[in-house]
Amino acid sequence: MRNLVSSDGSRVGEFNFNYAIGNSADQAPDRLGAGDGAEVVFHDQTGSDERVRGVFYQGPGYHTYVQSVSLINMFNDDRTEFIRRILEALYNPSVHAEPASMDFGVLAVNDSEERILTVSNQGDSDLTISDISVSGFGFSGDYAGGDVVLEPDSTYELTVTFHPTFTAQFTGWAVITSDDVYDPTLQIYLQGTGGNYPAIVVTPDTVDFGENVVFCGVNSPVTISNSGNDDLVISNVLITGDYFSSDFSDNVTIEPDSSHDLAVTFLPETAGEHAGTLTIVSNDPDDGEVDVHLMGSAIGGEISHVGSYDTPGTANDVYVLGDYAYVADGASGLCIIDVSNPAAPSPVGACDTDGWAHGVFVSGDYAYIGDWWNGLVVIDVSDPFNPVEVGHLDTPGNSRNLELIGNLVYLGDCTFGGFRTIDVSDPENPVELDF
Numbered sequence: 001m002r003n004l005v006s007s008d009g010s011r012v013g014e015f016n017f018n019y020a021i022g023n024s025a026d027q028a029p030d031r032l033g034a035g036d037g038a039e040v041v042f043h044d045q046t047g048s049d050e051r052v053r054g055v056f057y058q059g060p061g062y063h064t065y066v067q068s069v070s071l072i073n074m075f076n077d078d079r080t081e082f083i084r085r086i087l088e089a090l091y092n093p094s095v096h097a098e099p100a101s102m103d104f105g106v107l108a109v110n111d112s113e114e115r116i117l118t119v120s121n122q123g124d125s126d127l128t129i130s131d132i133s134v135s136g137f138g139f140s141g142d143y144a145g146g147d148v149v150l151e152p153d154s155t156y157e158l159t160v161t162f163h164p165t166f167t168a169q170f171t172g173w174a175v176i177t178s179d180d181v182y183d184p185t186l187q188i189y190l191q192g193t194g195g196n197y198p199a200i201v202v203t204p205d206t207v208d209f210g211e212n213v214v215f216c217g218v219n220s221p222v223t224i225s226n227s228g229n230d231d232l233v234i235s236n237v238l239i240t241g242d243y244f245s246s247d248f249s250d251n252v253t254i255e256p257d258s259s260h261d262l263a264v265t266f267l268p269e270t271a272g273e274h275a276g277t278l279t280i281v282s283n284d285p286d287d288g289e290v291d292v293h294l295m296g297s298a299i300g301g302e303i304s305h306v307g308s309y310d311t312p313g314t315a316n317d318v319y320v321l322g323d324y325a326y327v328a329d330g331a332s333g334l335c336i337i338d339v340s341n342p343a344a345p346s347p348v349g350a351c352d353t354d355g356w357a358h359g360v361f362v363s364g365d366y367a368y369i370g371d372w373w374n375g376l377v378v379i380d381v382s383d384p385f386n387p388v389e390v391g392h393l394d395t396p397g398n399s400r401n402l403e404l405i406g407n408l409v410y411l412g413d414c415t416f417g418g419f420r421t422i423d424v425s426d427p428e429n430p431v432e433l434d435f
Contacts, residue, residue: 205292
């Protein structure tokens with residue numbers, strides 16, 4: 001489209017050219033569409049259906065010819081002036097800007113946002129931009145001064161920045177001064193609002209838990225930050241997809257320039273690929289709901305009941321070695337179960353203790369029992385059918401869980417005893433190291 005003006009210089013509308021090849025160019029035009037010409041279609045500013053049609057030709061010995069022209073009165077009934085104006089508009093530079101206006105919306109006070117204004121030359125000769133000014137409080141541009149020359153169909157990008165420093169509505173103008181005959185000062189309207197509001201930032205936007213084992217959970221944090229200038233309130237966290245969960249329980253308030261880590265858990269119950277979506281709901285006016293993609297896979301089959309044995313006491317701890325399971329069985333002491341057939345476990349031996357068997361660790365021929373108020377008990381299990389107590393060490397607390405590394409037992413002796421280290425290089429005579 002080209003701008004078209006009347007004799008007094010006022011803009012009256014737009015027109016375009018539809019080039020049509022008629023007879024060969026060496027023939028004198030004699031009718032509409034003959035020779036190399038163009039159809040001129042004019043639309044007035046009101047968008048009505050009134051149109052001007054004409055044909056013009058150029059070439060050696062040719063004369064401009066116009067046929068079926070109406071509304072020439074806008075040019076004082078001067079058809080030559082009408083054609084001159086059309087040709088001038090066609091072959092002159094023509095400045096355009098995209099977008100035609102800029103609305104930055106609501107921006108937090110003291111934040112900045114940049115937008116690109118693309119200036120183009122849609123004419124048929126070079127366009128010279130001699131100045132670009134950006135006015136209005138809070139608005140600025142990166143024009144460095146000097147002439148900018150745009151060839152036909154080329155562009156220039158201007159970065160317009162909005163930076164509100166207080167709460168208000170702001171307006172301004174970007175004005176492009178050029179040698180476009182009909183638009184020497186092209187104006188682009190600017191607007192934006194400065195306000196106090198939170199701005200949510202969520203990282204990462206995708207959580208990949210990788211490959212896991214069925215019924216083995218894994219956690220990963222999602223960080224929620226507030227880059228705004230008012231409190232960010234997380235009012236809800238929604239999750240779709242099986243086996244994903246989070247530790248969100250109630251509203252979370254995040255102050256400006258602060259963050260909160262949300263723990264997300266993947267606990268698959270079936271093998272295969274799994275996916276879901278975590279949706280964070282907040283009072284951010286622009287991003288009230290932010291989605292995080294969740295994914296993970298699991299290997300392993302369904303867990304099912306194979307076999308069981310009801311011990312006479314309270315099974316507090318178990319240690320499996322070879323074909324035997326050694327159970328710390330509370331008031332019943334140590335219970336040894338043959339598990340060579342998992343579907344039919346059966347007891348083979350037992351050794352009652354004077355305390356309450358709470359923890360068990362087996363190494364070689366010996367089982368080490370955390371026997372609650374009775375301290376540490378050492379049992380010879382070289383014959384699983386006839387286990388025999390061979391060593392004992394009283395402790396000040398209540399002996400519970402324990403671990404054997406080398407010749408040392410590390411014992412949790414709760415209530416009064418704390419952490420104990422016991423030398424069992426002689427299993428029949430355990431000795432506590434200096435505490």
